Amino acid sequence: MKNIITFSAGLIFGLGLIISGMTNPTKVIGFLDLAGKWDPSLAFVMLGAIVVAFFAFRRAEAKTLTLLDEPIDLPAKTHMTKELVIGSMLFGAGWALAGFCPGPAIVALGAGYEKALIFVIAMLVGMAAHEYLYKK
Amino acid sequence: MENFTPIQSLIGGLLIGVSASILILFIGKIAGISGIVASLLQFKNKPKEHYIWRGLFIAGLLAASYVYKAFAPLPVSEISASTSTLIIAGLLVGFGTQMGSGCTSGHGVCGLSRLSLRSLVATMCFMFTGFVVCYLMLHVV
Secondary structure, eight states: OHHHHHHHHHHHHHHHHHHHTTTOHHHHHHHHOTTSSOOTHHHHHHHHHHHHHHHHHHHHHHOSBOTTSOBOOOOOOOSOOHHHHHHHHHHHHHHHHHSOOHHHHHHHHHTTOHHHHHHHHHHHHHHHHHHHHHOO | OTTOOHHHHHHHHHHHHHHHHHIIIIIOOOOOHHHHHHHHTOOSSOOHHHHHHHHHHHHHHHHHHHHHHTTSOOOOOOOOSOHHHHHHHHHHHHHHHHHTTOOIIIIIIIIHHTTOHHHHHHHHHHHHHHHHHHHIIIIIO
């Protein structure tokens, strides 16, 4: 049951990314291109997602167990760090260069795009490099 | 604004919100994709449970295109970046999301939904450099 729910959540997330236009890097870059023919569509993705998830997280913050009696695992960090700022800035730069963030790249990989595979492999190397440099 | 698709993007966003809600309400986990992927790369001393839910969630993402195709033609992903640009971008996204503890899903959707100040700062940072790099890429270089 738990496994079916988790797989379904991933599937619904992926379908949402496809329908929203997030899996098209050209559309993502059109959203980031404020100085060109700006396409604000992707702001509606975030709006739609937050309108729904806000209520789910309100419940999650108030409880310690899920509807399946699983422990709720929420991030504990609340302080600002330079890593948060610098890391997010590096991510934004990469996002704009390719038009891919992690979720849409994985969905496009599932659709069989060779260029998505190249991006995802580089992303995994970047993640492993961080793990190696900072967590050992 | 010729490519403006507010309705489709809103519907897609609602589905993403439903997915994040299912994951936190039933499984108790945050739908932060960069964190989920990176945790699958940790090989040392992790119980089986560490991998199962993460692997299943990513499998769902990978399966989404196949499922979509069963109902409608799959929208095209126009990837204009060259191979070398994709490699640099992937390295930046992989390293940056780990250093910054999240990406568009973890910070931009889940974090903002739970009114996390850290996620608001992170979202403003990646949007800012996203806009700047896009400007440099399309209008300067």
